[in-house]
Amino acid sequence: MTTILVTGGTGTLGRLVTERLRADGHEVRVLSRHAQPYAVDLRAGGGLDAAVAGVDTVVHCASSPRGGDEQAAGHLIAAARRAGVGHLLYISIVGVDRVPYGYYRSKLAVERLVEESGIGWTVLRATQFHDLLVQVFQALAKPPVMALPAGVPDQPIAVAEVADRLAELALGGPAGRVPDMGGPEVRSLESLARAYLAATGRRRRLLRVPLWGSAYRAFRAGGHLTPGRAVGKGTFEEYLAARFGSGR
Template sequence: MQVLVTGGSGQLGRALVPALQAAGHQVRQMSRRGTGPGGVRGDLATGRDLAAAVGGSELVVHAASDPRGDPWQVDVAGTRRLVQAVDRDRLQHLVYVSIVGVDRVPFGYYRAKFAAEQVLLASGLPVTLARITQFHPFIDEMLATARRGPVLPVPMGWQAAPVDVAEAAGFLTEVAGGPPVGDVVEFGGPEALSAADLARAWAAAREPNVHVVSTPLPGKLSAAFREGSVLPSARAARGRRTYAEHLRGQHLSA
């Protein structure tokens, strides 16, 4: 199919584009600058060039997001602009890349992602909402940022099920090639780990002199992470590559 990937230049997009191409699709990747092979210009925040970028697409994988900027403008209003721009006579499937827990975690970015899901469900388009757990490199980044010299404080009791980026791209490629479900599908890592376990594994591999300290963190957000709100449900599909294998640079055999 003729496929458009929004956010094609991001971490997930860089794995997703070749996965879709390997499945036989003709892929264009949309970004504000339109750079790179198969790049087309389109701006979700303003709507500029959006209709031209989306026009003719039979499949859209909507992976663009703005967690560090204004997600309400890009993720929510931008998704609304995307809905208005697609060719409804040609579009067969729109897959939206979301996050496990957006419906349960009281965090502004998650609320924006959940609102974008609602925009799509109300659009009348053939959609699938693909919620995925945190990627391995995101865990690395969070732990590196949290480090304070020889000490790495982590929230006590928080849980996560991090997943391999390439495996997430493979899952999305399978979902995109199937029929729209008009609902949520989930994909998560192979194991649920506490923040302390993740931090100790990261420290052993990257910063062996760092001491991990679990710190109680009050509030509703912390309670949601302790209660497992970002863990995939029992029905979720699961990746195979563990966080420990990621830290060792170990890849799975086919």
């Protein structure tokens, strides 16, 4: 039986990875800021040695767009080295090397730390989760007019499918950079927003707003997409139906 540590193990992705690994009979330790007995703030690093002691594989799902990912990864990698961890698996985002967006730059920097860690490693990049799009649309739909970045496409994927792949990779050996995972369809943000509004029974006028800057140009050019790796099966409409029913 393999002992696996999942960072961010109470989050949207980490929770599902944990469930799948435990269902296969593996010992899984959940690390997050509040999950006992491995309540650890990775940015501070205290308590990490106890968390990684005796661990074979670390699945690093913890991440925050508010910053601190590089510091957190540095602490995790140092503790994993001391513990003799054999496999470090990191989930990243498609396009981190093509889109000059602050959070993406941080994810790319963590990829490099993982690759240079001296530990056997695997990196999987995925497109945005359906859940994230809904969070964005919920915020944008608060005013009567829903403003969307003009001309930006997206390729959302079901988080459960990414969790399945991560669990599979965690049970194998270090594989380096594995093929990306993208959702089944490249869609305009407008079409995705309309699907969200229909599913939630809301009426909003959509306003396409042109933005500026290198990050916006890269998103508009599809730097965050992987149409050649559209391996996801679940569509955004299927996710919406499961979450919201037939609208209201």
